[in-house]
Amino acid sequence: MAKKILTVDDSPSMRMLLKSALLEQGFEVFEAEDGVDALEKLDGAEPDLVITDINMPRMDGFGLITALRDGRVRSSLPILVLTTEASDEKKARARNAGATGWIVKPFDRDKLGAAIRRVLH
C-alpha cells in the first residue's frame, strides 16, 4: 500500500512542486498550508511521514514539530524539515524539538526520495 505523506508549506507553488515529486515516486500526498492547518488535517488521519517548511504564518515548523512530539501522534512518526534555511542553530533547534531530518531547498527529487525511503525503512 502506498505510504501517505503530509506536506506542510505556506506556498501553493511549493506544495504543487512537492506533490508532483512525491506522486511520481509512488507516495500518497495530503497537504496543509501551515502548522495550525496541519494539526487539523492530522486529526484522525495519521500519515506515515510529515514534511514541513519552517517559515510559515500562524504556526511555524518549529511549533508544529513541538506540538506533534507532545503526544499528538505516535512517537515514531518521522518528521522531515524542508526549508530554505541552512543555519546550524536552526537545525539544532529542529533536532531538539524532535525532527528526524533536515533538507535544504531547492530540493533534488532523487535525494528527497532517498531520504524519505530511509526514514520510512
Added chain:
Amino acid sequence: MSLLSSIQPDQMRRVTIAQGHSVASRDLDLVYTTVLGSCVAVCLYDSAARVGGINHFLLADPAPINGESGQLLNRYGIHAMELLINEMIKRGAARDRLRARVYGGGSMRQGLGDIGTQNIAFARRFLANEGIPILGEDVGGTSARRVEFMPAYGRARCKSIQGMVAEQQPVPVSAPCGDVELF
C-alpha cells in the same frame, strides 16, 4: 509631511543587487538598485509593516535533463521567490499583504530573447498562484533597465538604459541543492 517627502536622495545608501540575490529591509535610508537585461526583478512590499524586498533572477531553460527541463526552471524560480518572501516575513511582512512589481525580461539578443519572455511568464504565474497582486510592471522590449527600489516606502523607479549592457549568463539561484541531513 509624509515620510517619503522627507527623503534626501543624496543621503540614501545604495546597495546593488546581483543576480541570484534576494533581500528585504525596513531601513529608511536604503535604495536597492539593479540592472536588468533578460533577468527579472520582483519587488515586494507590505505597506502595513513597511517592509520591502527585491530579488534578481535569470532562469534559463537548460538542455533537458531526464526530460525535466521545464520542471528545473520552475523549481529554481520558486526557490528565488521563496527566498524573497522569507526575507520579507522575517522582517514582519505578512504574506497576504504582499504586493508586487515586476521588471525586466527584455530580449537582449538573438537566442536569449525567449529567456526573458519565459522569466516574465514565470514571475506572473508564480504571483498568481500565490495570490500576490501585481501593482505594476515594466517588462519585455529590447532595452536594458535600471531599477531603483526604496524598500521602506515600497517605491520603485525603472528606467530604460540605452546602449550596450553586458548581458549576464544564468547562474544557479542557490549553490547547495537539496542537502540532506538525517538526525
